[in-house]
Structure formats: C-alpha cells, structure tokens
Amino acid sequence: xxxxxxxxxxxxxxxxxxxxxxxxxxxxxVAIMRSGGHPKHGGTVCLGGDCPNCxxxxxxxxxxxxxxxxxxxxxxxxxxPAVGNPSFPAVAQPDITRTPVTDHVSVSRxxxxxxxxxxxxxxxxxxxxxxxxxxxxxxxxxHDGNEVVAIYGGPTVIVRRPEGMLHVHALRVVVATGAAEIxxxxxxxxxxxxxxxxxxxxxxxxxxxxxxAVSIGNAPVGVPCTPITGxxxxxxxxxxxxxxxxxxxxxxxxxxxxxxxxxxxxxxxRDMLSRMSGGLPVGLVGQAAEKFALPPCPTAxxxxxxxxxxxxxxxxxxxxxxxxxxxxxxxxxxGTGTCQGGVCGPHLRAFVAHHSxxxxxxxxxxxxxxxxxxxxxxxxxxxxxxxxxxxHDEHLALGGQLDRFGGWWRPWNYGNHEVEYWAVREAVSxxxxxxxxxxxxxxxxxxELLERLYPTTVADIKPGRSRYVLLLNERGHLIxxxxxxxxxxxxxxxxxxxxxxxxxxxWVRDWAETWGLQVHILDRTMSxxxxxxxxxxxxxxxxxxxLVDPPKFLQxxxxxxxxxxxxxxxxxFTGEASFELHHxxxxxxxxxxxxxxxxxxxGIKPHGLQALFGLRLEKGHVIVGMDxxxxxxxxxxxxxxxxxxxxxxxxxKTALVRTASLPxxxxxxxxxxxxxxxxxxxxxxxxxxxxxxxxxxFTSPLLGHAVMLGWLKHTPFPExxxxxxxxxxxxxxxxxxxxxxxxxx
Amino acid sequence: MLALDTLHGIRVVASPSALDAASWPDNTxxxxxxxxxxxxxxxxxxxxxxxxxxxADAIIVAESGFVGCWLHNxxxxxVATHIEWHIPTHRPAFAQGYVAGVPAKLWLTDDRALLLCAxxxxxxxxxxxxxxA
Numbered sequence: 089x090x091x092x093x094x095x096x097x098x099x100x101x102x103x104x105x106x107x108x109x110x111x112x113x114x115x116x117x118v119a120i121m122r123s124g125g126h127p128k129h130g131g132t133v134c135l136g137g138d139c140p141n142c143x144x145x146x147x148x149x150x151x152x153x154x155x156x157x158x159x160x161x162x163x164x165x166x167x168x169p170a171v172g173n174p175s176f177p178a179v180a181q182p183d184i185t186r187t188p189v190t191d192h193v194s195v196s197r198x199x200x201x202x203x204x205x206x207x208x209x210x211x212x213x214x215x216x217x218x219x220x221x222x223x224x225x226x227x228x229x230x231h232d233g234n235e236v237v238a239i240y241g242g243p244t245v246i247v248r249r250p251e252g253m254l255h256v257h258a259l260r261v262v263v264a265t266g267a268a269e270i271x272x273x274x275x276x277x278x279x280x281x282x283x284x285x286x287x288x289x290x291x292x293x294x295x296x297x298x299x300x301a302v303s304i305g306n307a308p309v310g311v312p313c314t315p316i317t318g319x320x321x322x323x324x325x326x327x328x329x330x331x332x333x334x335x336x337x338x339x340x341x342x343x344x345x346x347x348x349x350x351x352x353x354x355x356x357x358r359d360m361l362s363r364m365s366g367g368l369p370v371g372l373v374g375q376a377a378e379k380f381a382l383p384p385c386p387t388a389x390x391x392x393x394x395x396x397x398x399x400x401x402x403x404x405x406x407x408x409x410x411x412x413x414x415x416x417x418x419x420x421x422x423g424t425g426t427c428q429g430g431v432c433g434p435h436l437r438a439f440v441a442h443h444s445x446x447x448x449x450x451x452x453x454x455x456x457x458x459x460x461x462x463x464x465x466x467x468x469x470x471x472x473x474x475x476x477x478x479x480h481d482e483h484l485a486l487g488g489q490l491d492r493f494g495g496w497w498r499p500w501n502y503g504n505h506e507v508e509y510w511a512v513r514e515a516v517s518x519x520x521x522x523x524x525x526x527x528x529x530x531x532x533x534x535x536e537l538l539e540r541l542y543p544t545t546v547a548d549i550k551p552g553r554s555r556y557v558l559l560l561n562e563r564g565h566l567i568x569x570x571x572x573x574x575x576x577x578x579x580x581x582x583x584x585x586x587x588x589x590x591x592x593x594x595w596v597r598d599w600a601e602t603w604g605l606q607v608h609i610l611d612r613t614m615s616x617x618x619x620x621x622x623x624x625x626x627x628x629x630x631x632x633x634x635l636v637d638p639p640k641f642l643q644x645x646x647x648x649x650x651x652x653x654x655x656x657x658x659x660x661f662t663g664e665a666s667f668e669l670h671h672x673x674x675x676x677x678x679x680x681x682x683x684x685x686x687x688x689x690x691g692i693k694p695h696g697l698q699a700l701f702g703l704r705l706e707k708g709h710v711i712v713g714m715d716x717x718x719x720x721x722x723x724x725x726x727x728x729x730x731x732x733x734x735x736x737x738x739x740x741k742t743a744l745v746r747t748a749s750l751p752x753x754x755x756x757x758x759x760x761x762x763x764x765x766x767x768x769x770x771x772x773x774x775x776x777x778x779x780x781x782x783x784x785x786f787t788s789p790l791l792g793h794a795v796m797l798g799w800l801k802h803t804p805f806p807e808x809x810x811x812x813x814x815x816x817x818x819x820x821x822x823x824x825x826x827x828x829x830x831x832x833x
Numbered sequence: 834m835l836a837l838d839t840l841h842g843i844r845v846v847a848s849p850s851a852l853d854a855a856s857w858p859d860n861t862x863x864x865x866x867x868x869x870x871x872x873x874x875x876x877x878x879x880x881x882x883x884x885x886x887x888x889a890d891a892i893i894v895a896e897s898g899f900v901g902c903w904l905h906n907x908x909x910x911x912v913a914t915h916i917e918w919h920i921p922t923h924r925p926a927f928a929q930g931y932v933a934g935v936p937a938k939l940w941l942t943d944d945r946a947l948l949l950c951a952x953x954x955x956x957x958x959x960x961x962x963x964x965x966a
Contacts, residue, residue, distance in 0.1 A: 476955075
C-alpha cells in the first residue's frame with residue numbers, strides 16, 4: 089500500500105520521530121498508510137472510528153483514533169507499542185493542600201427538544217420529521233466537528249468539539265450513527281495490509297495504491313481488486329499479509345497471494361450510545377437500529393484487539409463455567425477495551441450463541457464512546473469544596489499546617505504539636521472550633537423533640553446550663569455527639585461534630601417533621617465562628633478581655649468578649665478548663681487577635697488538631713467516626729453513663745433494650761504502653777491472635793508513655809495484649825485527671 | 834476575581850404565615866431561603882418585631898455568614914457558564930444550587946443579580962469564577 093505521487097504534499101506530520109507527508113484531506117491514519125505504514129503495528133483497519141487498530145499517541149494524548157484525526161502541520165504522532173499499552177505520563181507529586189489544576193477545557197451548553205446524532209440519511213430523515221412536528225432539533229455529527237462521546241441522565245448529550253465540550257440538554261435523543269463493518273477473526277488477523285471494504289474505498293479515493301488487492305465478501309465499490317470466494321481460513325505473511333487462505337464448499341483450501349486483503353464481512357449496528365442510555369428517552373433509527381446477522385462463530389485468532397483476547401481465551405472461560413455474555417466478557421476481558429466491543433462484540437455474541445444455542449443481546453456500554461482526556465471528562469466538574477473558617481488566614485500567618493477534616497480546612501499543627509500541647513496543659517491556648525455544627529431549636533415542642541432524639545434527659549436542663557449528649561439512630565448506634573445548651577424554656581442550641589454536622593441537621597429536621605412537632609430550626613454552623621479558649625489560665629485570659637465572671641463548668645451565657653458579642657460555653661474536651669466563644673463569623677479575626685494579644689505574657693499558643701487529638705485521648709474522650717464504628721452502641725463504647733434507659737422513650741431505646749441482654753463481643757477499651765505510641769490502626773494481639781485494633785494513639789508528653797483507645801473484638805477480653813510487638817495493658821480512661829478537677833477548675 | 838463582601842442582615846425562621854405577613858424596609862433585599870426561613874439583607878433585628886409578635890418562638894438573629902456580590906449582565910452570563918441547572922427566566926427570581934461546584938444562591942432582578950454563598954465557601958467560589966469579575 090503506497091502513495092501514487094501526484095503533487096507536492098500539503099504538509100508533514102511526525103510519526104515516531106520521522107516526517108511523513110500528507111495530502112489535503114488526509115487523516116493521520118490515511119497519511120501513515122499513504123507512506124506505506126500502519127497506524128498501529130497491524131490488524132484490520134476500518135477508518136470508521138470503530139476499532140482500536142489506528143489509535144496512537146497524538147500530541148501527547150494516547151488512544152487517539154487517527155482515522156478520525158485530520159493531519160495538520162507538525163502534528164506529533166507516536167504509535168502505541170506493539171505489545172502492551174502506552175505508558176502513563178509522569179506526574180509530579182501533587183500538592184494536596186491545593187485544589188488540583190487541570191488543563192482548562194471550556195464547556196458550552198445548549199438545549200433542544202430533539203437531538204439527532206448522525207447526519208446520514210436516517211438522521212436527516214429523523215431531524216426533518218421532528219422539525220415538521222414543531223420540535224427544536226439539533227443534529228450532531230462527528231464529521232461536522234461534533235463528536236458525541238456520551239449520553240448521561242437528563243438526557244444530556246456530551247459532545248467533543250475542537251474548541252471544547254458541549255453539553256446538550258434534550259427531551260429526546262435519536263441515535264442515527266449507522267453501522268460498523270465486521271472485522272475478520274482468524275489466524276493472521278493481526279498482520280498489516282488488511283482493510284475493510286469501506287476503508288479500501290477511502291484509501292482508493294485518497295489516491296493510495298492498494299497494490300495486489302483481493303477482496304473477500306462484499307467488494308468495495310470502484311476499487312481495483314480481485315474478488316475471491318469462500319470463507320477466510322487465515323491470513324499468511326510475515327508482518328504484512330502476503331496471501332489469503334480461503335475454503336469453499338468443497339472444503340479445499342485455496343491460497344491467494346496479495347499485498348492487500350479487503351474484507352466485506354457484513355455490518356453490526358453502531359449503537360453504543362443507545363446501549364449506555366438505559367431508561368432514557370433515546371431511540372435508534374436507520375442501520376443503527378437494524379438487526380444484522382452475526383458472523384460465524386470464531387474458531388481461532390484475535391477476537392478483541394484492544395485487550396488481545398484470543399478465541400482460545402474465550403474457550404477457556406467457557407470451560408470454566410462462564411456461560412453468559414456478560415460473564416464471558418468480564419472473565420476474558422473481551423469487550424472491555426477502548427472500543428467497547430466495536431470489533432469483538434459481534435464475534436463474542438456469535439461465540440456465546442454457538443455454545444449456548446441462544447443469541448445474546450449486546451452488553452451495556454459505558455461512557456465514553458471515544459477516548460477522551462481527563463481534562464475533557466472533568467470539564468465543568470469541580471472537586472469537592474472544603475470550607476474555610478474565618479480564621480484560615482490567621483492560621484497560615486501563624487505557621488499552621490492545614491489539612492482537610494470533616495469538610496473543612498483545619499490546622500493540624502503550627503509547627504510543633506508538643507509546644508501546643510503544653511500550652512493547653514500549663515497555660516492557655518486557642519483552638520479554632522468554628523467547624524462545629526451549631527443548630528438553634530425553638531418552639532413549644534422543642535423539649536419534646538430533644539427528649540425523643542437524645543438518650544439523656546433534656547427537660548431537667550435549666551436555662552443557662554448545658555449537657556453532653558450522644559445522638560443515636562434507631563438501631564442504637566452512635567451517629568454523632570455534642571452539647572445541648574438550654575437558652576430558655578423553649579429554645580436550645582445544639583452542637584455537633586464538624587464532620588457530622590450536616591447529617592445531624594438533616595436528622596433533626598427529618599424527625600421533627602416526621603413527628604409533626606412544632607419547632608423552628610436554624611443551622612448556624614457557617615454563620616457563627618467559634619474559638620475554644622482552653623488551659624488553666626483560660627479564665628484569667630477571658631477576664632483580661634472583659635469577661636469578668638466566666639461561666640462555671642457546663643454553664644453558658646451570652647456576653648461580650650473583647651468587644652465581640654459571644655455565646656460563651658464552658659465545657660472541656662481537652663481536659664482543662666475550656667470556654668467556647670461562639671460569635672459572628674465576620675468578627676472572628678478581631679476576637680482571635682485580641683485574645684492572642686491579651687494572652688501573650690501568659691504563654692498563649694494556638695493549638696491544632698494533632699495536639700487536640702492527644703489531649704482528648706488522655707481524657708479518654710471518643711471522637712465519633714474515629715474511635716466509633718458504624719454499629720457502635722453506647723455499651724460497646726463504654727458510654728452507658730450517657731444513656732438514661734429509664735426515660736419513657738428515645739431514638740434507639742428499643743434496640744438497646746433488645747440487645748442489652750445479648751452477649752457482645754466488641755468493646756472499646758483504653759490501653760497504655762511504654763514507649764512511643766503505635767500507628768493508629770495497628771492490630772492488637774493476644775496469644776498469637778489478632779483480637780482487635782488501635783483506634784487512636786498518642787505518646788503522652790505528660791505521662792511519658794503511650795495511651796490508646798482500641799477495639800477488642802473477641803471474648804473473653806484479655807487484660808494484657810501485644811501491640812506493635814510490645815506488651816500493652818488494658819486501662820480504664822481517663823488517663824489524665826480522672827476526677828475531672830482541672831476541667832471544672 | 835469576584836469581590837465577595839459580607840452581607841449584613843437578619844435571619845428569621847418563623848411560621849410561613851408570619852413571614853408572609855411581614856413587611857420590610859424598601860432598602861432591604863429579602864431572600865426567602867425556605868418557606869420558614871428568610872434572610873433579609875440590610876435589615877436589623879428591630880425590623881422583625883412584627884414577626885416576634887406573630888410567632889413568639891421565631892428565631893431572629895443577626896446574620897453575617899453570607900458573602901456576595903452584584904452581577905450585571907455580562908458577568909452573570911459568564912457565571913451562568915458555571916451553572917448546570919436551569920436559571921429562571923422570570924424576574925425577580927431566587928434560585929439555589931451549585932455554581933462552579935459551590936453551593937450558592939442567585940437573586941435575579943430585572944437588571945442585575947446577587948450571587949451569594951455561605952462565607953466558608955467564599956474563597957473557592959471566588960477562585961473558580963476568576964474570569965467573571
């Protein structure tokens with residue numbers, strides 16, 4: 089196959105480092121074949137965009153179908169390796185603290201009543217008919233630069249264009265994409281020099297001399313070639329085809345020498361877009377809707393050129409008991425490649441039909457029908473947003489190392505978590521707890537709602553007082569925890585964990601509505617910031633900034649701190665006296681700076697989550713989702729004390745009553761161990777068996793050894809275990825200030 | 834980059850009928866976030882006295898947790914390229930949904946639109962709409 093010189097080339101592309109001339113109108117594949125090459129390394133070429141046999145790396149993008157890519161000056165083409173897949177380009181380690189930046193691919197949007205994909209005769213007919221019915225119609229065809237690559241829910245038609253992506257919202261989609269040509273499956277079908285009839289017509293029209301060409305089956309129109317009859321047995325040759333061996337009705341093999349073998353073996357519907365649109369208003373017309381006869385069952389050769397699946401692979405899969413089309417596909421990988429069955433589909437169906445006696449439907453297709461880049465696929469999609477507290481820039485200015493926790497950017501530390509730890513234990517420290525969930529509940533049924541929601545008593549909480557609470561689901565499993573602060577007889581402020589706040593809000597609203605209770609609910613999580621002032625000098629600091637009489641333990645009130653109106657809550661998560669200052673988000677920087685300045689001579693430091701996690705672990709406080717599991721009951725967490733089973737009812741009570749008498753083989757325990765803390769998640773061993781794992785661990789600077797919370801999941805629960813190759817003891821938390829005197833000080 | 838400024842006002846959660854009956858000063862912008870939830874930009878708590886009377890359990894608080902900016906036609910058209918959902922064509926209209934992947938709200942009037950979001954999202958929204966200023 090080579091060029092018949094006519095005139096000067098229109099330009100040159102570079103293929104595997106060598107310049108290749110092309111003519112006006114050439115695709116990359118045609119230009120390569122004009123130069124006597126093969127766009128891959130062998131295999132039938134269809135030039136219809138249906139197979140992987142011309143895919144190459146074009147300007148750095150792999151899996152580009154070169155038969156659909158116009159040759160342009162200087163285009164850099166690198167053929168895929170003869171064996172294996174193109175390698176991934178090296179990517180520098182991304183900075184996880186920044187939202188990834190990708191190549192920008194613009195997205196435009198359009199809408200139409202009817203989208204017709206394909207502008208052939210059936211597509212034009214469908215469009216004309218829809219227009220006549222008064223519908224707005226959009227016709228999309230790859231030859232016009234509108235390459236439809238997927239149909240999603242809506243339906244939304246995803247189109248790749250030279251200038252970017254187009255998302256078209258339609259009421260109905262008509263797929264008029266025609267039919268693809270069937271490739272031969274037989275020994276030698278990976279040789280160069282095999283083309284389909286349509287490809288031969290294209291090559292001939294482009295002025296390419298096909299040499300000594302023979303045609304089997306439907307002959308190409310107008311292409312000089314020698315027709316031969318019979319069924320293809322194999323192609324012969326070394327690298328390139330040199331002969332076709334056929335067999336006729338007389339079972340006698342006939343060998344016909346050639347340099348090009350043209351195959352016209354029939355058609356298969358090009359219906360992939362329809363097959364990825366189950367349940368959507370997507371229809372097929374024309375050849376895409378036709379039911380063509382299947383080819384003969386393949387007996388040898390490569391069936392799936394994408395995944396290099398041979399007929400013997402299919403037979404092996406079948407012999408192992410995979411007798412459904414989907415199972416054969418998944419077990420053999422036939423059809424899972426880049427053309428999604430464009431080549432192998434008819435043969436795979438023929439194979440299953442032959443062996444099972446029933447003709448199977450073609451399998452479901454997945455977006456995208458064409459290999460698109462990640463930038464194209466992700467165009468107009470965004471990574472999850474991680475919220476920033478109003479103190480974000482303050483943390484950065486103080487050297488904070490921020491990371492993502494519970495949907496927020498939060499300081500992990502400010503350079504040295506032990507310094508922060510000691511500031512909390514010995515002086516005073518600030519923590520940004522703006523991320524906590526904050527819900528206001530008000531109304532005549534507020535008490536009733538909270539009594540039903542929480543497993544603790546609520547009615548006896550006096551205004552100005554607060555209580556720690558667990559939030560359980562109907563199964564009695566812990567889903568969150570926090571505080572209830574009673575403001576008036578009918579108004580409460582609830583707090584939740586940072587990561588659980590959104591779910592907790594839905595939970596509260598859902599149950600209030602379900603029970604038909606008269607309450608108002610306002611989520612203030614993102615409107616209010618909060619600063620935790622903690623440490624033995626916390627009260628001293630607050631007095632300096634105007635809070636003359638800070639609230640007592642588990643009290644709260646509205647007051648002004650450093651000129652900023654705050655809801656001051658006295659509690660403790662760190663084990664030291666702590667005051668949460670909830671305030672308007674736009675006053676947060678002002679308050680933070682005032683506190684830092686006023687506490688300068690007290691040794692004030694901010695603390696991050698790394699210190700906080702250790703501080704609370706010394707107190708044995710559980711972090712929901714870190715120490716608890718999805719089915720953790722209060723009993724398993726050793727938190728029965730937070731549940732009042734004598735209440736008339738609460739969410740989860742029925743389940744807790746039912747399971748109370750059942751044996752339970754799981755429990756969260758405290759552990760201590762000499763030396764440094766093991767990695768969280770470390771297995772816990774007993775008598776040579778893994779009996780649990782470490783949920784949280786911390787090397788306590790104050791205690792001088794490791795403290796942990798961990799799960800034991802086998803009874804009887806051992807008292808001595810091995811963790812990280814060392815002996816560890818079960819120990820009852822809190823590990824620090826067990827009487828809680830410092831928190832109440 | 835979009836300059837998103839803090840929007841000061843009040844937030845009122847009360848019975849829908851109480852909110853329906855409320856009247857607000859002319860220089861305020863009233864956003865009905867939900868049937869029982871309104872954000873009134875430019876209002877003060879005193880402006881909600883009528884609601885407090887009609888619904889004794891109403892939650893009425895000062896609100897400064899939203900940021901926003903007014904967009905004129907060209908900027909709105911650019912922002913619209915970051916919106917997958919159908920933008921209402923009638924005016925005035927209030928719409929809520931993702932803008933550039935960020936939970937946001939749009940208050941659309943005849944000649945301009947207020948784009949707003951909760952302040953913790955301000956940075957991302959502004960960054961993602963860099964070209965829309």
